[in-house]
Amino acid sequence: MLLALAAVLANAAASPPDRSYQLFLDAEKAYGEGRAEEAVKLLEEAYRLKPEPVLLYNLARAHETLGHLEQALDCYRRYLAADPKAAGRGAITARITALEQQLKEREELELERQRAEADARAAKAAKAAAERRPFPSWVVPLAAGGLGLVAGAVLKGVAISERGTADADPVHETALARFNTARTLDTAAIVALVAGGALAAAGLVWTLIAIASPGGAQNASVELALGPGLALLAVRF
Numbered sequence: 001m002l003l004a005l006a007a008v009l010a011n012a013a014a015s016p017p018d019r020s021y022q023l024f025l026d027a028e029k030a031y032g033e034g035r036a037e038e039a040v041k042l043l044e045e046a047y048r049l050k051p052e053p054v055l056l057y058n059l060a061r062a063h064e065t066l067g068h069l070e071q072a073l074d075c076y077r078r079y080l081a082a083d084p085k086a087a088g089r090g091a092i093t094a095r096i097t098a099l100e101q102q103l104k105e106r107e108e109l110e111l112e113r114q115r116a117e118a119d120a121r122a123a124k125a126a127k128a129a130a131e132r133r134p135f136p137s138w139v140v141p142l143a144a145g146g147l148g149l150v151a152g153a154v155l156k157g158v159a160i161s162e163r164g165t166a167d168a169d170p171v172h173e174t175a176l177a178r179f180n181t182a183r184t185l186d187t188a189a190i191v192a193l194v195a196g197g198a199l200a201a202a203g204l205v206w207t208l209i210a211i212a213s214p215g216g217a218q219n220a221s222v223e224l225a226l227g228p229g230l231a232l233l234a235v236r237f
């Protein structure tokens with residue numbers, strides 16, 4: 001800030017120190033001691049009292065020290081506009097160009113940071129939505145159908161075994177009882193196999209629908225009706 005100091009001292013030599021000059025001295029001391037924010041406030045007050053162009057240069061330096069690039073650029077430009085014959089005009093113009101480049105890079109970094117934060121928020125929201133996603137409805141008929149098929153196969157195996165035992169039983173009464181049990185198990189096996197197959201088919205169809213059109217699968221429903229030898233299956237949307 002020696003440029004401003006020389007100018008102010010030159011003016012002060014011809015007249016007693018005034019409030020603006022004292023503010024400048026206080027700002028110079030604050031700046032030298034690393035209190036740039038205080039220097040800015042003092043220089044702004046000094047400029048308000050006496051708008052000497054050189055005070056704008058000092059304000060620019062103080063703002064630049066604080067990292068206030070926009071304010072520093074503004075003060076440098078105002079200084080050159082207010083004093084077309086300012087000393088070191090070429091160096092100040094070069095400094096303005098450098099600050100403009102720094103400001104551009106800072107803005108680009110800020111935009112990149114904002115994009116990264118937006119991507120992180122979107123990924124977090126997608127993860128939360130996935131965690132809240134309900135259990136797929138099509139799994140229910142598929143699992144139930146599989147269990148029905150397994151149960152039917154087990155019952156069929158037991159029925160065959162019971163019928164074989166009945167055929168080998170020499171006692172008519174127990175053989176007849178075993179035969180009746182085998183027939184009941186066989187009927188239950190048929191029902192379980194038919195129902196399980198229908199449910200498994202429904203689950204498979206629903207799974208294909210879910211793969212092809214997730215929205216359609218959410219609105220689909222399965223209806224199963226069993227009759228004396230007939231299973232009716234309907235997938236509704």
